[in-house]
Amino acid sequence: MSTSDQNHPDSRAERDWSPSDWRARPTSQQPVYEEPEALAKAVASLRSLPPLVTSWEIDRLRRQVAEAVEGRRFLLQGGDCAERFDECGSEPIAARLKILLQMSLVLAHGGRRRVIRVGRFAGQYAKPRSASAEIRDGVELPTYRGDNVNAPAFNAADRAADPDRLVEGHARSALTLNFIRALIDGGFADLHHPEYWDLDFASHSPRGGEYQAMVESIGEALRFMESLAGKQVGEMSQVDFFSSHEALLLEYEEALTRQVPHRPGWWNLATHFPWIGLRTADPDGGHVTYCSGIQNPIGVKVGPGMSVEQLVALVDRLDPDREVGRLTLIHRFGRAGIDAGLPAMIDAVARTGSRPLWVCDPMHGNTRTVVPESGPLAGETVKTRSFEDILDELEQAFEIHAACGSALGGVHFELTGENVVECTGGARGLVDADLGREYRSQVDPRLNYEQSLEMAMRIARRMRATSE
Ligand code: PEP
Ligand code: CO
Numbered sequence: 068m069s070t071s072d073q074n075h076p077d078s079r080a081e082r083d084w085s086p087s088d089w090r091a092r093p094t095s096q097q098p099v100y101e102e103p104e105a106l107a108k109a110v111a112s113l114r115s116l117p118p119l120v121t122s123w124e125i126d127r128l129r130r131q132v133a134e135a136v137e138g139r140r141f142l143l144q145g146g147d148c149a150e151r152f153d154e155c156g157s158e159p160i161a162a163r164l165k166i167l168l169q170m171s172l173v174l175a176h177g178g179r180r181r182v183i184r185v186g187r188f189a190g191q192y193a194k195p196r197s198a199s200a201e202i203r204d205g206v207e208l209p210t211y212r213g214d215n216v217n218a219p220a221f222n223a224a225d226r227a228a229d230p231d232r233l234v235e236g237h238a239r240s241a242l243t244l245n246f247i248r249a250l251i252d253g254g255f256a257d258l259h260h261p262e263y264w265d266l267d268f269a270s271h272s273p274r275g276g277e278y279q280a281m282v283e284s285i286g287e288a289l290r291f292m293e294s295l296a297g298k299q300v301g302e303m304s305q306v307d308f309f310s311s312h313e314a315l316l317l318e319y320e321e322a323l324t325r326q327v328p329h330r331p332g333w334w335n336l337a338t339h340f341p342w343i344g345l346r347t348a349d350p351d352g353g354h355v356t357y358c359s360g361i362q363n364p365i366g367v368k369v370g371p372g373m374s375v376e377q378l379v380a381l382v383d384r385l386d387p388d389r390e391v392g393r394l395t396l397i398h399r400f401g402r403a404g405i406d407a408g409l410p411a412m413i414d415a416v417a418r419t420g421s422r423p424l425w426v427c428d429p430m431h432g433n434t435r436t437v438v439p440e441s442g443p444l445a446g447e448t449v450k451t452r453s454f455e456d457i458l459d460e461l462e463q464a465f466e467i468h469a470a471c472g473s474a475l476g477g478v479h480f481e482l483t484g485e486n487v488v489e490c491t492g493g494a495r496g497l498v499d500a501d502l503g504r505e506y507r508s509q510v511d512p513r514l515n516y517e518q519s520l521e522m523a524m525r526i527a528r529r530m531r532a533t534s535e
Pocket of ligand 2: 148
């Protein structure tokens, strides 16, 4: 590491800030714990446990985000809307890693840039909700807020906020990261051989031949590099994976916020990349106050309902030093809203002098509620998203940034490596009646393995076309 890396602007570290400052601010989306002593005990236990990530990994991510701002990298962030404790197992974790790795190779190939891989994993256990209570048949209970808080079943015991879940969440995050680190150190490099890519869906797509050719050309490019270097790609290019989650439960985030030897400032060592959700992006609120003081790169969701003034205030709070790599703005307007909403945001941020990384989340503005007429979920109200809406928002995002003299520097997906049917569309032409053949998400619908890979190929194709 060079000296300049160690001496990056550290005025944040010198500011008068403490990890508990959020307590003096209005802080939305926090669960109500019935027993304060039990919460205090859980938090004390978290404080004594080892961190999940290190400050040097966080610093590496910050430098990579800065390179993405300069156009030298592209960020891929993806994973579950909410992880589940009972899905902390080898198959879901390996499947998630596999799809993210394959997507990143496709994007690197199309964009001719290195890809920063960030998982929505190893801690994505808490969800903001639009209502704090749910009523069924006249019975009112707290809403499900993610496994770090309560359980989804509709009964008083499961829905009560249980502070021991915070400790359990830390443990499951550690188990997840441990397995991911082991997979990366081990045989995951084999994945780049096309025979491991599941391209069945391509036979349903008019672009099937093109997809096949793309994967073969990635395989060839990797083999060529390997023969030049005399070693396997997995060994020679550090296959970095970073973790991310929404910094929502501030009791948890505070307990994992630490100082480290030889580096100034406070670090959130629960994750590399915390982000602030749209519902908690109040510039004067607890979440922003908390994130303003930590050294990690910070993501913030930007979308409908946020004013230009609010965004500028957020930039001022979170990136007062105008430090490249510090701030990532993740916009999620929806295909119908991006054209009206985004240009003014890009313009206003440019005028602040801050240079954030701009990322598009084409998922959260494109959620629809449908009642399938037939199929496994006939007559039920189901949340879904369509592949075509998601792709359309992304394509608009590339164009709007280019037209505004900015650049789209990354993409953010809710996806799973498994074969669920939660989103419609894609090469197999999934329709509402197919929903629920496998529908496991307790919260938002995710792209499945095939839809995710196809999405990466469509983006790569677009990046390729614009760079040639
Ligand atoms: C999410 O990313 O799961 C989420 C809740 O997003 P947003 O804050 O953009 O609604
Ligand atoms: Co979501």
